[in-house]
Amino acid sequence: MTELPDMTPDRRPGGRTARIRAQVLDAVRAELAERGHEGLTVEGVATRAGVHRATVYRRWRDVGGLLVDVIAAASEIDWQPPDTGSLRGDLTALNQEIQESLVVQPSLAVALMAASFHSEQAARAQTQLWTDRYAQCEILVERAVERGEPGVGHADPRSLLVAATAPLYHQMVLLRAAPDPQLPGRAAEAAVLAAAAGAFRVRREESA
């Protein structure tokens, strides 16, 4: 869902500024994935990017600024949520995407989560990205409502989406379990069955 490993920075042809940004953010991602947040330095990024340190300091100021811009770049990608024809299929595909981003070694998604525990700037940027991605995914629930799938008409989309995806993060990031190829589908199924049985109802104070 964050799809960080596949993100491609803005590479508008002809823009020197855009080109330098792309080089620098590529370097941040590579350093972050290889060395983690603790090993990330402006100097290391500048060297890897082949860009003057002064340029990096001027534009991004510090490691926090680099992290924020990596996350901002992820939010600029034209990411589209899956569209498989059923809510269960969509949530399964979404969970597979999440699982892949967490399993890949080194995982930029995990490195950014780790960084967000230590950088308030990175934490705020990441929370914003996740909030945006969940908002984008609400269309999965809207489409299910249009198709007349059971229970979803009364469901708060965000609560349903969090229930469907949270077990992936919990197992992979917090419990550090081995990847389970069945988990994406099972977590999706549980959320869809719970919705059909009346869970995730919109609360009165939310709909006001």
Place this chain on the structure above:
Amino acid sequence: MTELPDMTPDRRPGGRTARIRAQVLDAVRAELAERGHEGLTVEGVATRAGVHRATVYRRWRDVGGLLVDVIAAASEIDWQPPDTGSLRGDLTALNQEIQESLVVQPSLAVALMAASFHSEQAARAQTQLWTDRYAQCEILVERAVERGEPGVGHADPRSLLVAATAPLYHQMVLLRAAPDPQLPGRAAEAAVLAAAAGAFRVRREESA
């Protein structure tokens, strides 16, 4: 569930070794909560505990050793999962306990999670503690089976427990949302409804 903020170290009367351990681990918890993993040093812990640095180095070696022992001390607590008379009630109570441990400022539980991203030792110890706590909580599902609650007889207890609790960690730790007093009950309800509708079925390969 981790119940870290309330944990009381081993204070067997008369044991000087136990007393020093209690002082040192109290100091680790206080330093961790106030300064986070990055601010944790053997020197700071020794000073706060009023114990010779050499003693701390000899027994715990380094910050990793201190973190592991704090987590080990948590696993030594006589923690008991809730017993309210229904699975939904038990899971709600469990989630309330989890939410409290994550909301309290400063949260030792969150500090330990942050530390586990940077210390392989701490990560392994924390995974073991969580695995043990989930194993302890399986009795919630067993009691529900004995009471004849619907769906739970076919459910894999661990999958059900992870589905019930994961949204709490996801919202509070990863999405950094404001605490939602209704979330413990809503997440519990969703897991119970999903189980009643056939989710979390034990898989053939697991029961073999």
